[in-house]
Amino acid sequence: MKRRVIFLICLAILGAAGSGFESSLPVYTRQSDTTIFKVPANFPKPVYDFKGNRVSDAGFRLGRMLFYDPLISRDKSISCANCHQSFAAFAQLDHAVSHGVDECLGTRNTPALFNLAWQKEFMWDGGIHHIELSPITAMTNECEMASNLQEIVVRLNASEKYPALFKQVFHRDAINSQSVFRALAQFTSMLVSADSKYDQYIRHENNVVFTTDEQAGYAIFKAKCSACHTEPLFTDRSYRSNGLDKHPDDIGRDSITHQADDIGKFRVPSLRNVEVSGPYMHDGRFNSLKEVLEHYNTGVVSSPNLDPLLKKNGVLGIRLDHTEQLRLLAFLKTLTDTKFINDKRFQDPNKIKSK
Incomplete structure (x- = not known):
């Protein structure tokens, strides 16, 4: 209930400002050295309509600064980047679940x-419906940043550096919560990963070809995995139960919809960069992709909401023999975008100097 109230308040803030979102493909050029948003040739049109928050060079840099600043946590000890590590495709490599202030561990x-x-x-669980509001849960969750919007805004307005930077981007004398969210979105919306070996193969770039195992793994993927992990985003953006528990401790999507049919269902994650973004599943229970594949092979358990694709013809799971698993792993590794992971534009501005 608390999350829903916060979400509605923030939605009202955004609506009151008249965001003016309209359908259009964003095309931005930056004058010098930082970021150009470009829809990859093999991608669909983005969901986010940038018209109400046009990205600028100053806005992108401000958003990156906020992302790496612990000022926005209750005790000023952690930033967004503590849990979203650039080398792990902005996942958290060293913890199964979120790790926040006072060494508090979350549940997902x-x-x-x-x-x-x-x-x-x-x-x-799909509890947030807009990219600009996506940081709100981490900011306010007692086991993450444990702060509140009012305190964050007060701190930013009282700082030496932020008022002038926000005014440059949003042309207002005072910082408010809307401008905080929009500044962060100018950074996070630019985190585009679309230059893996797979992408170059699909776009016929640089004479990239798959190895025999990668090609065989791709065929296995299309036959056994693509219904949920749909190309090119490698997710169909649905919510499904994949047979982790007969009686799940975390009710998942049901916490938002309050529908019994959603108990134990979670958002299907993208498989892009999956090689580097473990641990896996909503609770981080699997440390390796081998464990994940073996779960689908032999570990799926029946439950009332188990996805129909995992109980076809009386068989639980997705049968994958040893050779198929190795070939599928070979293909999944082609989804690793090292250029994105190592892109200095997205890393800590206090440690990496922009070119």
Whole structure:
């Protein structure tokens, strides 16, 4: 209930400002050295309409500064980047579940952050419906940043550096919560991952070809995995139960919809960068992709809401023999976008100097 109230308040803030979102493909050029938003040739049109929050060079840099600043947590100890690590495709490599202030551990795995402009809903349960509001849960959750919007705005207005930076971007004398959300969105919406070996193969770039195992793995993927992990985003953006527990401790999507049919269902994550973004599942219970594939092979348990695709012809799960698993792993590794992971534009501005 608390999350829903916060969401409605924030939605009202955004609506009151008259965001003026209209359907259009965003095309931005930056004068010098930082970011150009471009829809990859093999991608669909983004969900996020940038018209109400046009990205600028100053806005992108401000958003990146906020993303890496612990000032927005209650005790000024952690930033967004503590849980969203650039080298892990902005997931959290060293914890199964979120790790916040006072060493508090949450209940769900930290999701990777990329291609957010193509997402319709956010969080494992889909409790947030807009990219600009996606940071609200982390900011206010008692086991994450444990802060509140009013305190964050007060701190930013009282700081030496932020008022002038916000005024440059949003042309207002005072910082408000809307401008905080929009500044962060100018950074996170630019986290586009679309230059993996798979992408170059699909776009016929640089004479990239798959190895025999990668090609065989791709065929297995299309036959056994693509119904949920749909190309090119490698998610169909649905909510499904994948047979982790007969009686799940975390009710998942039901916490938002209050529908019994949604108990134990979670958002289907993208498989892009899956090689580097473990641990896996909503609770981080699997440490390796081998464990994930073996779960689908032999570990799926029956439950009232188990996805129909995992109980076809009286067989639970997705049968994958040893060779198929190795070939599928070979293909999944072609989804790793090292250029994105190592892109200095997205890393800590206090440690990386912009070119």
